[in-house]
Amino acid sequence: ARDPDYAQAWLGLASVQFRIPIAGEAPPDEFFPNARAAAQRALEIDPTLAEGHAMLGWIAQWYEWDWAASEAHFQRAIELDPNDTEGHLGYAHLLSMIGRHEQALAEVQRAREISPFHLIAASLEGFFLLRAQRAAEAIQRLEAARRLDENFWLVRLHLTEAYAEVGRVEDALHEVQVARQLSGGSTIAMAHEVSLLSRLGRHAEAGALLAELRQHSSERFVPPYDLALAYAGVGDADAALAELERAFEARDPKMVLLRVG
Numbered sequence: 001a002r003d004p005d006y007a008q009a010w011l012g013l014a015s016v017q018f019r020i021p022i023a024g025e026a027p028p029d030e031f032f033p034n035a036r037a038a039a040q041r042a043l044e045i046d047p048t049l050a051e052g053h054a055m056l057g058w059i060a061q062w063y064e065w066d067w068a069a070s071e072a073h074f075q076r077a078i079e080l081d082p083n084d085t086e087g088h089l090g091y092a093h094l095l096s097m098i099g100r101h102e103q104a105l106a107e108v109q110r111a112r113e114i115s116p117f118h119l120i121a122a123s124l125e126g127f128f129l130l131r132a133q134r135a136a137e138a139i140q141r142l143e144a145a146r147r148l149d150e151n152f153w154l155v156r157l158h159l160t161e162a163y164a165e166v167g168r169v170e171d172a173l174h175e176v177q178v179a180r181q182l183s184g185g186s187t188i189a190m191a192h193e194v195s196l197l198s199r200l201g202r203h204a205e206a207g208a209l210l211a212e213l214r215q216h217s218s219e220r221f222v223p224p225y226d227l228a229l230a231y232a233g234v235g236d237a238d239a240a241l242a243e244l245e246r247a248f249e250a251r252d253p254k255m256v257l258l259r260v261g
Contacts, residue, residue, distance in 0.1 A: 195233025
């Protein structure tokens with residue numbers, strides 16, 4: 001309000017609007033368009049702002065599902081500032097999601113060289129290793145990240161997936177329960193917990209937690225992808241597919257994870 005031509009303020013606004021539906025439970029259509037408009041305004045003021053292109057790259061990936069546009073924005077961000085952590089990290093995420101795993105790992109490693117204590121980068125490196133079917137390395141990276149900060153719930157969530165992948169289901173359940181507590185009740189953590197309880201044969205507990213998740217969805221926005229994951233975990237394929245249809249219509253950002261095989 002005091003300086004409408006201050007590009008960094010518009011970029012900060014874009015960052016906040018972008019992260020709300022990623023980190024929390026909020027309707028994507030209420031935030032991503034505002035984030036895009038704010039990032040575009042920042043670039044109108046300062047076309048050389050690498051972070052502005054990185055932000056548009058994230059939005060094109062998570063919300064618009066336009067891989068080519070996302071890649072172009074990240075490449076432009078890195079061209080403008082080779083030391084832009086967000087540019088390398090976002091590009092790594094895109095590359096991982098479209099199956100270009102070796103390139104993704106090179107980009108996230110560059111991001112970590114620039115920002116060695118960036119916990120999201122450390123967590124995502126483990127996540128990308130897991131998606132590249134290098135689960136043992138993923139666990140090593142994620143356990144190292146956990147030692148940096150045991151209260152960072154995203155690391156715990158990614159460890160949940162890594163432990164589950166190698167059959168350490170009890171360890172995965174412990175991690176996801178910690179993640180749910182640290183996050184204040186994240187519904188994606190709840191969904192993973194439903195799946196793990198079912199996998200362990202604790203069907204009554206899984207059903208009760210699924211019922212709690214459904215109750216939340218009747219009271220506020222819960223990402224349909226999270227519900228789909230929970231239904232898939234208890235073997236209800238029809239309900240899972242119905243929620244994925246809803247997730248597609250809502251442009252649930254986690255739908256991009258379905259591209260990775």
